[in-house]
Every structure is written in C-alpha cells, then in structure tokens.
Amino acid sequence: MKRIGVLTGGGDAPGLNAVIRAVVKAACIAGVECIGLEDSFDGLIYPDRSRPLTLKNVTGILRIGGTILGTTNRGNPFVYPVNTSDGPVDYSDRVVENFHKMGLDALVVIGGDGTLAIAHEFHKRGVPIVGVPKTIDNDIVETTMTFGFDTAVAFASDALDRLHTTAESHHRVMVAEVMGRYAGWIALYAGIAGGADIVLIPEIPFSLDKVAARVLEREAFGASFSIVVVAEGAYEVGGARSIVTSGTPDRAERLGGIAEYVSREIERLTGKESRFVVLGHLQRGGAPLAYDRVLATRFGSFAVELLLRGESGVMTALQSPDIVAVPLEKIVGRTRNVPPAGDVVRTARNIGISFGD
Numbered sequence: 001m002k003r004i005g006v007l008t009g010g011g012d013a014p015g016l017n018a019v020i021r022a023v024v025k026a027a028c029i030a031g032v033e034c035i036g037l038e039d040s041f042d043g044l045i046y047p048d049r050s051r052p053l054t055l056k057n058v059t060g061i062l063r064i065g066g067t068i069l070g071t072t073n074r075g076n077p078f079v080y081p082v083n084t085s086d087g088p089v090d091y092s093d094r095v096v097e098n099f100h101k102m103g104l105d106a107l108v109v110i111g112g113d114g115t116l117a118i119a120h121e122f123h124k125r126g127v128p129i130v131g132v133p134k135t136i137d138n139d140i141v142e143t144t145m146t147f148g149f150d151t152a153v154a155f156a157s158d159a160l161d162r163l164h165t166t167a168e169s170h171h172r173v174m175v176a177e178v179m180g181r182y183a184g185w186i187a188l189y190a191g192i193a194g195g196a197d198i199v200l201i202p203e204i205p206f207s208l209d210k211v212a213a214r215v216l217e218r219e220a221f222g223a224s225f226s227i228v229v230v231a232e233g234a235y236e237v238g239g240a241r242s243i244v245t246s247g248t249p250d251r252a253e254r255l256g257g258i259a260e261y262v263s264r265e266i267e268r269l270t271g272k273e274s275r276f277v278v279l280g281h282l283q284r285g286g287a288p289l290a291y292d293r294v295l296a297t298r299f300g301s302f303a304v305e306l307l308l309r310g311e312s313g314v315m316t317a318l319q320s321p322d323i324v325a326v327p328l329e330k331i332v333g334r335t336r337n338v339p340p341a342g343d344v345v346r347t348a349r350n351i352g353i354s355f356g357d
C-alpha cells in the first residue's frame, strides 16, 4: 500500500473533514501517500480533479463543516449526467482506468447509502475500497451511528427551543420540518431533546385528526401552544410522501413541503393559529460537535488500518463500543429505519409525545 485516494460523495455532513484529516494523518504517518479526489467520483472521471493531500493540507480542518474535497449527489459514474440529449452515460470503465493510471492502490470512499453502493460496484470490479458511512439521516444499516447526525440533531433541538418561546408567547402551534429522507431519526431525537409535543415520522403514518386532537387536549389542560416536529418523509395514513422533485436515474427524489401542509391542516381543524418552518440545509451546515469529530476520526483512522491490513470491500461501522468492519454487500439497498416498537419511540410515548397514530 503506497498510494490511496480519498473522496466524499452524496450530501455533505458535519464531520467529513474530520474523516479526511484522520485518513491523511494515519496514512502519512504510516508512509502512505494520499490523493484527494474532488467532487466524489469526478476525481476519477477527470484526472485534473485530484490533488495530493499532505499533513499540511489537513491542518485546521477538524472543526470545519462541509468537505474540502467537494461533493455531489449527481456523480454516479454508472449513470453520469452529461449535457447531451442522450441522457446519462456510463463512465465506470473510465473510473477504473484512471484509478490505475493514477497509481492508486486503494480508495477510501466516504458517503451515504448511494455512494457506498457505487463503491461496492467498483470493489466488485477489482478496486480495493474501504467505505466510511456518512449521513445526517443516520439511516445506514449495520452501524449504530453515522457522524453528522449528532450535530444535526443538536441544531434541530436548538431550533425547537427557540420555537417554544415564540409559540408560547403567541399561543400558536409551531411546526418544524426536519430532514432524514425515509427515516425519522432526526425528528425523533430532536423531538425528544427539544421537548416536542407531536413527532411525525415516516415509520408511523399519522392521522391529522389525532394530531389536532392532541393540540386541543393540551389546550384543555392549559397549554395554549404546541410544538410539532415533522420529518420530511412523513405521510398521512393512506396518503403519500410530499415530493418537491421526482427522482431520475441519476438523482434521488427531493422531499419537502409536509410542514406547510400539516400546519395549514392543524389551523383548519383546531382553529388555532399555526406557523411552520423548514430547517432544511441548516441541519447539514456548521462545525461538527465533539461526538461527530471523534466518531469521524475513529472511522478515518480505522479505514487506513484496514487497508494496511489488506482488507477491503468493507465499511467501517460503530457497533458500540467497537468500531468494526462490515462487508459492503451487507449494507447495499437497505435502510436503517426507526423501529416503531423500539425503546426510543416507547420512551417518547411514555412521556406523552404523540406520533399522530
């Protein structure tokens, strides 16, 4: 192992730079050269989109959000979007060719389920790869936690604290929409940490009548305001997800708009004034909190350890308290959802949080 490439793919998450830093530090200390590949697999499609990463290049990036390498969620080399009317093209052979031309021995691929599935395909084509799971959504199977989640939850729960004071002053219902795609982890954790009254998640379809009933119940015992957290992927019983843009072969569908709908319906059903806010990409920005910095550093260092041992085709994972290697094939095509009967949902129910069911 003389030279490795490192890339970040998919949506950014606080802690990406901490992984890059750990990979570069651990590799350099072990005498392995690091090449930073820009904007996900673009760094292997276009050879001028890569650069050496030395200890000096990663100094001071631990606390910085985003990724110094850039990222994209439209860079799947198997269905690469090009500006022609012919639709996406397959650049995967070019990627493998450039991997060898650049003298790389292995790749560290930091990404979510989509990027890790691409990594798995390249591993099957003979490219040694270690994946590092990344997403604020915390929806990757086989790992207890992904870095970025803790920071996103802290931001969302701080937002709920702020919504509380204005909700209480105006006797309103405030509805906050959080990210998470098809998993309700951010909504659930932020809802508990931020003292929400109603939490709507994709794993538990909700009824607006039940949501309205909880708001009125609170009114009856003297709480003239309510805080609702709704995951972007949540939907009504018998209804469908709220979608901004449909998916295409090279791009996942965009979710959003559910908070506005829920807020409007609560107002209609209860007669109480309601406002909504979409926390959106604010949840992905900013400096990673300490927990995410530590987890990201453990993942990055372990990825290099695995490559030095000659292991690949695996993903680093937290299986508390250990960091372990999980075969990439075990995670592809699966989503880690909130178990509706699990202890976190039960905890929320026990303290009176409604899921609108």
Ligand code: F6P
Residues within 6 Å of the ligand: 011, 073, 112, 135, 136, 137, 179, 180, 181, 232, 254, 255, 284
């Ligand atoms: O997967 C991370 C995530 O932030 C999701 O929570 C969200 O649905 C999606 O990415 C948004 O993607 P984009 O940045 O392309 O709008």
